[in-house]
Amino acid sequence: MTVRPPAEIGMPLEEVETPALLVDLDVFEANLKRMANDAAAKGIKLRPHSKTHKSPVIALRQMALGAVGVCCQKVGEAEAMVLGGVPDVFISNEVVGRNKVARLAALARQARVAVCADDPAHVAALSEAAQSFSVELAVFVEVDVGAGRCGVAPGQPALDLARQVAAAPSLRFAGLQAYHGSAQHKRTIAERREMIQSAAAKVRECTDLLAAAGIACELVSGAGTGTYPLEIASGAWQELQAGSYIFMDADYARNLDEAGQPISDFEQSLFVYATVMSRPRPEMAIVDAGLKCFSVDSGLPVVADLPGVEYVGAADEHGKLAIADTAGGPRIGDKVRLIPGHCDPTVNLYDWFTGVRNGRVETLWPIAARGAVY
Amino acid sequence: MTVRPPAEIGMPLEEVETPALLVDLDVFEANLKRMANDAAAKGIKLRPHSKTHKSPVIALRQMALGAVGVCCQKVGEAEAMVLGGVPDVFISNEVVGRNKVARLAALARQARVAVCADDPAHVAALSEAAQSFSVELAVFVEVDVGAGRCGVAPGQPALDLARQVAAAPSLRFAGLQAYHGSAQHKRTIAERREMIQSAAAKVRECTDLLAAAGIACELVSGAGTGTYPLEIASGAWQELQAGSYIFMDADYARNLDEAGQPISDFEQSLFVYATVMSRPRPEMAIVDAGLKCFSVDSGLPVVADLPGVEYVGAADEHGKLAIADTAGGPRIGDKVRLIPGHCDPTVNLYDWFTGVRNGRVETLWPIAARGAVY
Numbered sequence: 001m002t003v004r005p006p007a008e009i010g011m012p013l014e015e016v017e018t019p020a021l022l023v024d025l026d027v028f029e030a031n032l033k034r035m036a037n038d039a040a041a042k043g044i045k046l047r048p049h050s051k052t053h054k055s056p057v058i059a060l061r062q063m064a065l066g067a068v069g070v071c072c073q074k075v076g077e078a079e080a081m082v083l084g085g086v087p088d089v090f091i092s093n094e095v096v097g098r099n100k101v102a103r104l105a106a107l108a109r110q111a112r113v114a115v116c117a118d119d120p121a122h123v124a125a126l127s128e129a130a131q132s133f134s135v136e137l138a139v140f141v142e143v144d145v146g147a148g149r150c151g152v153a154p155g156q157p158a159l160d161l162a163r164q165v166a167a168a169p170s171l172r173f174a175g176l177q178a179y180h181g182s183a184q185h186k187r188t189i190a191e192r193r194e195m196i197q198s199a200a201a202k203v204r205e206c207t208d209l210l211a212a213a214g215i216a217c218e219l220v221s222g223a224g225t226g227t228y229p230l231e232i233a234s235g236a237w238q239e240l241q242a243g244s245y246i247f248m249d250a251d252y253a254r255n256l257d258e259a260g261q262p263i264s265d266f267e268q269s270l271f272v273y274a275t276v277m278s279r280p281r282p283e284m285a286i287v288d289a290g291l292k293c294f295s296v297d298s299g300l301p302v303v304a305d306l307p308g309v310e311y312v313g314a315a316d317e318h319g320k321l322a323i324a325d326t327a328g329g330p331r332i333g334d335k336v337r338l339i340p341g342h343c344d345p346t347v348n349l350y351d352w353f354t355g356v357r358n359g360r361v362e363t364l365w366p367i368a369a370r371g372a373v374y
Numbered sequence: 375m376t377v378r379p380p381a382e383i384g385m386p387l388e389e390v391e392t393p394a395l396l397v398d399l400d401v402f403e404a405n406l407k408r409m410a411n412d413a414a415a416k417g418i419k420l421r422p423h424s425k426t427h428k429s430p431v432i433a434l435r436q437m438a439l440g441a442v443g444v445c446c447q448k449v450g451e452a453e454a455m456v457l458g459g460v461p462d463v464f465i466s467n468e469v470v471g472r473n474k475v476a477r478l479a480a481l482a483r484q485a486r487v488a489v490c491a492d493d494p495a496h497v498a499a500l501s502e503a504a505q506s507f508s509v510e511l512a513v514f515v516e517v518d519v520g521a522g523r524c525g526v527a528p529g530q531p532a533l534d535l536a537r538q539v540a541a542a543p544s545l546r547f548a549g550l551q552a553y554h555g556s557a558q559h560k561r562t563i564a565e566r567r568e569m570i571q572s573a574a575a576k577v578r579e580c581t582d583l584l585a586a587a588g589i590a591c592e593l594v595s596g597a598g599t600g601t602y603p604l605e606i607a608s609g610a611w612q613e614l615q616a617g618s619y620i621f622m623d624a625d626y627a628r629n630l631d632e633a634g635q636p637i638s639d640f641e642q643s644l645f646v647y648a649t650v651m652s653r654p655r656p657e658m659a660i661v662d663a664g665l666k667c668f669s670v671d672s673g674l675p676v677v678a679d680l681p682g683v684e685y686v687g688a689a690d691e692h693g694k695l696a697i698a699d700t701a702g703g704p705r706i707g708d709k710v711r712l713i714p715g716h717c718d719p720t721v722n723l724y725d726w727f728t729g730v731r732n733g734r735v736e737t738l739w740p741i742a743a744r745g746a747v748y
Contacts, residue, residue: 003450003745017473017748051690073691074662076377093691096651096662096707099391118652121706149692150652150660181689277470278492278524286524288448288470291719292747297670297688314671315555316425316718317447317467317747318523332495333470344690345665349722351745371377371725371744373666373691374391 003351011361018275018335019289021350023365025357027269028246034266035245036065042232047071047090047221049243052344054369055353056084058246069112071221071241075103076372082111084368090114092177092221092241094122094142094150100374105129105137114138116177118152123164123171130170138174139165140221143206145199147181154202159209166215175219178203179241184226185251185298189258196227200234207236225266226255249343251298271304271337272346273354274319282326285309287319289338295345304337306330311338377725385735392649392709393663395724397739399731401643402620408640409619410439416606421445421464421595423617426718428743429727430458432620443486445595445615449477450746456485458742464488466551466595466615468496468516468524474748479503479511488512490551492526497538497545504544512548513539514595517580519573521555528576533583540589549593552577553615558600559625559672563632570604577610599640600629623717625672645678645711646720647728648693656700659683661693663712669719678711680704685712 006020016022039046048062050070059070059081069088072078078089094116095104107113108130117123117139130137141161144151152158158176166173183195203220210217221239223231225248231237244252247270257263274289291314294301301319303309308324319338323329330336340346351370355363380394390396413420422436424444433444433455443462446452452463468490469478481487482504491497491513504511515535518525526532532550540547557569577594584591595613597605599622605611618626621644631637648663665688668675675693677683682698693712697703704710714720721727725744729737 003747006748015473017471019747094651094660096649097391099389118654119706144654148654148658149689149694150654152654275470277468280492280518280522280524280526284522289747291669291671291716292722295665295669297665315523320523332493342665348666349745349747371723373377373393373663373723374380 005352005354005364007354007361007364009361009364013356013359013361014335016273016354016361018273019293020273020354021347021352022271022273022337023353023355024269024271025355025362027267031246031248031266031269032062032065035242036067039240040066044232044237045239047239047241048246049092049241050077050081050369052243052246052347054080054347054367054372055365056081056086056368057365059084059086068239071243074372074374075100075107076374077369078107078113079103080369080372082107086111088112090221092116092179094118096122098125101125101129102132105133105135108135108137109133114140114174116140116142117161117165118142118150120161120164123161123168127168127171136170136172139171140174140177141165142177143202145178145180145202146183146195147179149181151177154205155209158206159213162210162215163213173215175217175221176203176206177222178220178237179222179224180227181224184224185255187254187256189256192227193230196230196234200236203236225252244343247343249298250302250339250341268304268339270340270343270347272301272340274336274338276330276332276334276336279332282329283323285321285323285330287321287336288317290314290318291316293349294340295342295349297345298342301338301340304339306336379726379728379738381728381735381738383735383738387730387733387735388709390647390728390735392647393667394647394728395721395726396645396647396711397621397727397729398643398645399729399736401641405620405622405640405643406436406439409616410441413614414440418606418611419613421613421615422620423466423615424451424455424743426617426620426721428454428721428741428746429739430455430460430742431739433458433460442613445617448746448748449474449481450748451743452481452487453477454743454746456481460485462486464595466490466553468492470496472499475499475503476506479507479509482509482511483507488514488548490514490516491535491539492516492524494535494538497535497542501542501545510544510546513545514548514551515539516551517576519552519554519576519596520557520569521553523555525551528579529583532580533587536584536589537587547589549591549595550577550580551596552594552611553596553598554601555598558598559629560600561628561630563630566601567604570601570608574608574610599626618717621717623672624676624713624715642678642713644714644717644721646675646714648710648712650704650706650708650710653706656703657697659695659697659704661695661710662691664688664692665690667723668714669716669723671719672716675712675714678713680710
């Protein structure tokens with residue numbers, strides 16, 4: 001059962017059923033253009049991450065502005081993108097399990113498909129499936145450039161695995177996956193710069209070794225919204241994987257620039273629209289959006305439009321707003337826009353983006369890969 | 375687009391695609407029976423909360439064991455229950471918004487429907503919609519018995535609102551909603567007992583006032599998995615709303631009994647099944663289940679089957695497992711069962727329950743109200 005949309009096209013914003021996931025289309029489009037222009041100006045490829053939006057509609061908008069394709073994290077996400085018309089998907093992650101690897105190889109008959117490996121076991125499974133489906137899979141060797149998650153160690157282990165990929169039937173060594181996830185949310189530019197400089201040195205260690213071994217490394221792919229200017233500046237990457245820039249969130253808004261001010265390259269376009277359902281006390285309002293409407297891993301949502309009103313507690317279906325001006329504050333039935341703490345897992349809770357411009361619903365985009373975790 | 379099931383019926387557990395939401399059917403059925411028997415033995419009604427499972431299949435199983443109906447938190451949840459065959463739904467929450475209240479009244483033409491109010495604005499809107507659809511809505515006055523969320527203050531405010539409900543056309547004053555949410559997860563029995571004794575005193579203050587005013591209070595409804603024996607013992611409630619007992623979670627497992635031991639009335643039946651996708655270092659494994667597969671508001675998931683292995687970090691699509699025995703530990707492709715920190719918002723991330731018995735998939739239950747937040 002798919003949840004019906006919370007709005008009709010043409011409806012005034014105030015009539016949208018809540019909780020709903022709103023996209024401010026003017027801001028969203030400006031964010032898309034800003035990143036596309038940045039990448040084009042610097043001569044670097046842009047392959048935005050679809051784990052943020054999970055919507056082929058948005059992926060195609062990104063490609064219309066020059067993106068070369070999208071990244072995905074899961075086979076199911078890649079399937080949704082390809083079925084939605086995206087011709088080029090890179091699963092920037094390892095894929096494990098006989099059935100999943102078979103689905104990946106099968107998908108390569110419908111679109112350009114790439115994937116990561118960080119272990120000989122991945123290489124063997126991918127090669128077998130690619131042969132079975134008579135396709136060639138592009139395989140990136142994932143290198144741990146500091147995030148401490150997946151990836152081989154830089155240097156010889158990366159070279160060894162690249163050799164295995166290059167030698168495996170029906171696989172093509174496509175380059176290196178080098179994403180420093182934990183650098184994205186470091187607050188100061190100094191911290192982020194140090195981490196990306198360190199990552200760049202690790203990338204160069206690998207590309208130098210590959211070059212010395214006569215193995216062509218077509219592409220190094222990585223970077224996120226929090227650090228991408230640093231990856232560009234380093235010259236070590238040829239492709240950007242940023243995702244969150246299209247929406248932003250309360251956590252990214254806490255990143256600081258050179259001057260110690262919140263970064264302002266991209267503006268908030270994603271909101272959870274909520275209704276005040278109870279006013280039990282003058283200093284408190286209860287809204288209808290709680291833990292099933294936000295991921296709170298990076299903190300509680302932030303109230304967008306009401307100064308002096310703070311979202312201070314989330315339960316399954318309720319949010320508590322603390323109200324500074326106890327003589328005023330919102331009334332039962334009033335609607336408020338809330339900024340999610342973390343955009344990606346918040347989007348994954350919804351079936352529809354409600355696109356709004358000039359106070360009116362202009363579009364409803366299905367979140368086709370919502371819940372596509374396998 | 376609805377996500378296809380991660381399994382086929384008859385499949386061995388090990389072949390289930392991951393991440394998947396597993397239900398251990400033997401344990402689940404024992405939990406259902408245990409609560410049904412407890413309620414029957416004490417002569418108290420059981421109206422389990424469907425916000426936990428969001429599945430009419432499970433609701434009907436609960437009713438087959440004696441439950442009088444289900445609670446819901448949202449109109450969309452109630453719609454899914456009624457369409458799935460549940461004849462009696464109580465939205466134990468306030469419903470705000472012209473369209474939502476209209477949907478609620480319309481639903482009362484298909485099933486027994488009750489709802490809460492804590493403000494005259496709710497009463498007026500419900501009465502208007504009920505008249506418009508020519509139905510009678512049962513309305514509970516929600517009283518804040520200590521949770522500090524929705525609800526009128528105990529005493530005169532509750533009486534005043536009950537009078538307004540009783541006087542409103544097409545509404546019936548059905549009783550009191552008295553749920554102490556914040557008591558459910560207090561760790562010691564002493565804390566929980568003190569809070570529920572305090573809540574019971576507030577309930578009695580209301581019921582005494584109502585009786586003195588000649589207003590019949592048919593029913594006081596409330597209680598949750600963490601405290602329900604205390605509500606029963608107090609004699610102040612006539613209906614239980616527990617939900618989590620069917621699945622349990624890592625957070626409830628931290629509640630202690632009289633002897634200071636973890637409570638053991640109900641056992642863990644709900645698991646997220648995950649695959650080890652990377653083994654970058656001997657002391658670490660990466661699984662394919664992260665923030666889109668668990669709500670982490672009540673802590674990280676707990677590894678069920680592997681002693682010495684701990685889930686120590688969640689990213690969007692990855693979980694880090696720390697491995698004590700660096701000479702051993704799981705291999706790439708191995709599958710592990712993880713216990714969610716908080717069951718309700720975790721269930722809301724999935725489209726299917728995969729029911730397992732004796733190591734084999736026995737059933738697939740759609741989570742029909744997944745995402746039904748409005």
